[in-house]
Amino acid sequence: MATPTSPAFFLLHVFLILVCSSKKGHAVSANEITKTYFRDVHADSLLPSSVCDQSNKASSLKVASRYGPCSVTGDPKTFPSAAEIVLQDDIRVKSLRTRLSMNSSTTGVLNEEKTTIPSTHNGAGYTVTVGLGTPKKDFSLLFDTGSDLTWTQCEPCLGGCFPQNGEKFDPTKSTTYKNLSCLSEPCKSIAKESAQGCSSGTCLYRVQYGTGYTVGFLATETLTITHSDVFENFVIGCGEKNGGKFLGESGLLGLGRSSIALPSQTSSKYKNLFSYCLPASSSSTGRLSFGGEVSPAAKFTPINTKFPELYGLDVAGISVGGRKLPIDASVFRTGGTIIDSGTTVTFLPSTAYSALSSAFQELMTNYTLTNGTSSFHPCYDFSKYANDPISIPKISIFFEGGVEVDIDGSGILFAANGLEKVCLAFRDNGNDKDVAIFGNLQQKTYEVVYDVAKGMVGFAPGGC
Ligand SMILES: *[C@@H]1O[C@H](CO)[C@@H](O)[C@H](O)[C@H]1NC(C)=O
Ligand SMILES: *[C@@H]1O[C@H](CO)[C@@H](O)[C@H](O)[C@H]1NC(C)=O
Ligand SMILES: *[C@@H]1O[C@H](CO)[C@@H](O)[C@H](O)[C@H]1NC(C)=O
Ligand SMILES: *[C@@H]1O[C@H](CO)[C@@H](O)[C@H](O)[C@H]1NC(C)=O
Numbered sequence: 284m285a286t287p288t289s290p291a292f293f294l295l296h297v298f299l300i301l302v303c304s305s306k307k308g309h310a311v312s313a314n315e316i317t318k319t320y321f322r323d324v325h326a327d328s329l330l331p332s333s334v335c336d337q338s339n340k341a342s343s344l345k346v347a348s349r350y351g352p353c354s355v356t357g358d359p360k361t362f363p364s365a366a367e368i369v370l371q372d373d374i375r376v377k378s379l380r381t382r383l384s385m386n387s388s389t390t391g392v393l394n395e396e397k398t399t400i401p402s403t404h405n406g407a408g409y410t411v412t413v414g415l416g417t418p419k420k421d422f423s424l425l426f427d428t429g430s431d432l433t434w435t436q437c438e439p440c441l442g443g444c445f446p447q448n449g450e451k452f453d454p455t456k457s458t459t460y461k462n463l464s465c466l467s468e469p470c471k472s473i474a475k476e477s478a479q480g481c482s483s484g485t486c487l488y489r490v491q492y493g494t495g496y497t498v499g500f501l502a503t504e505t506l507t508i509t510h511s512d513v514f515e516n517f518v519i520g521c522g523e524k525n526g527g528k529f530l531g532e533s534g535l536l537g538l539g540r541s542s543i544a545l546p547s548q549t550s551s552k553y554k555n556l557f558s559y560c561l562p563a564s565s566s567s568t569g570r571l572s573f574g575g576e577v578s579p580a581a582k583f584t585p586i587n588t589k590f591p592e593l594y595g596l597d598v599a600g601i602s603v604g605g606r607k608l609p610i611d612a613s614v615f616r617t618g619g620t621i622i623d624s625g626t627t628v629t630f631l632p633s634t635a636y637s638a639l640s641s642a643f644q645e646l647m648t649n650y651t652l653t654n655g656t657s658s659f660h661p662c663y664d665f666s667k668y669a670n671d672p673i674s675i676p677k678i679s680i681f682f683e684g685g686v687e688v689d690i691d692g693s694g695i696l697f698a699a700n701g702l703e704k705v706c707l708a709f710r711d712n713g714n715d716k717d718v719a720i721f722g723n724l725q726q727k728t729y730e731v732v733y734d735v736a737k738g739m740v741g742f743a744p745g746g747c
Pocket of ligand 3: 646647
């Protein structure tokens with residue numbers, strides 16, 4: 284956190300002095316412009332690394348990329364290809380859009396194929412480890428601002444489970460596990476957003492994701508976030524039939540906005556407030572914090588409640604190399620924008636995307652342009668720069684309320700094929716109507732604060 288004595292605050296302070304003093308001069312030299320509006324990036328840092336630096340700045344939960352040396356399996360070889368990331372994002376974005384266009388009246392009961400609600404996909408993202416049960420057992424879960432139910436695979440995996448790291452949760456070995464009845468409030472609540480059923484009075488649930496699913500018993504169990512933060516009777520899904528693309532994780536941690544999502548269930552202690560920082564590289568860790576003090580450096584933008592289940596934000600503009608792009612504000616208003624922890628690359632309305640990619644290309648003429656991919660352009664060949672820093676234009680996203688998110692270098696470029704094809708890390712929605720998505724690549728190194736109680740999302744630079 285950038286407290287007044289921390290190095291992050293100090294750097295920020297120095298940076299502000301530099302920016303302010305450069306503005307005071309009569310004429311600003313080209314060199315100064317380059318320093319302010321460009322950032323140096325080591326091309327190498329865009330490539331996957333094989334070593335995990337475990338240092339963690341706070342007592343909150345450690346956040347790790349689900350790929351690479353800090354992942355659940357610790358296997359540095361798990362990095363997905365660019366094509367895989369594109370595919371995963373496509374599936375997730377499609378399911379988020381489908382969900383946004385659906386009404387709660389379209390939900391139904393189990394065993395009726397037509398009632399399946401496409402929800403979020405669990406392809407991309409970050410994991411945390413929490414404790415469940417008494418005695419407590421640790422489980423690594425993908426955290427997801429795009430879904431609500433927290434669930435883990437449960438023994439006996441009657442309908443089949445996917446492989447996970449370590450043993451699966453066994454309710455018979457926990458003294459605090461309790462099935463929920465069909466008449467309970469959480470059971471009625473889950474019925475509003477997923478399929479629900481009843482077996483001799485016990486509540487069954489089924490959540491369908493873009494390509495994954497979990498079916499099981501709705502239950503209450505003791506959730507341990509940290510040794511001093513223990514929640515009894517926390518509603519979880521005990522999944523006995525699960526599928527999807529998991530890489531050793533046991534399930535999901537739901538950070539959405541409904542009453543069964545974690546922020547609401549823990550609101551007596553955490554006041555419906557959480558924050559995370561996604562690390563710049565998959566070889567280091569970030570953190571997920573609940574409650575507590577908000578970083579004084581955080582700037583807040585209101586949550587747009589147009590999307591009842593997801594975190595909607597209002598984008599006010601984009602700048603590249605210090606120049607605000609001439610994009611009409613209505614372009615961002617039409618489809619709206621959501622912030623998502625599980626979509627990798629930011630998706631923009633076509634008009635905004637075209638303006639961004641051409642402005643970026645104009646400021647990158649010093650580098651060798653190479654063929655783009657079907658999803659990314661412009662792309663550059665940086666193979667000659669393995670040891671030298673490259674100077675790339677800064678990109679800022681502005682949100683309503685005067686909030687500027689100056690994207691970290693790790694969120695501007697994306698290595699689509701080693702250093703031979705490094706591309707602008709944004710994607711085109713294909714039209715100006717669909718919802719835009721502020722993805723996790725562009726959130727890196729910021730502390731992103733979800734003050735759900737106040738209806739605000741905040742951003743503080745230098746979060747991890
Ligand atoms: C939801 O249902 C209402 C009433 O049936 C309808 O007017 C509205 O357009 C629907 N919303 C969406 C997003 O489909
Ligand atoms: C929960 O319900 C299932 C299905 O009815 C049952 O097999 C299991 O024993 C129940 N567990 C507890 C702790 O009541
Ligand atoms: C391009 O390279 C030249 C020569 O090294 C340098 O002076 C100039 O600032 C660079 N331009 C940009 C936009 O980086
Ligand atoms: C770019 O694409 C064109 C047409 O498909 C192809 O002829 C050319 O070899 C490609 N260039 C590079 C550097 O891959």
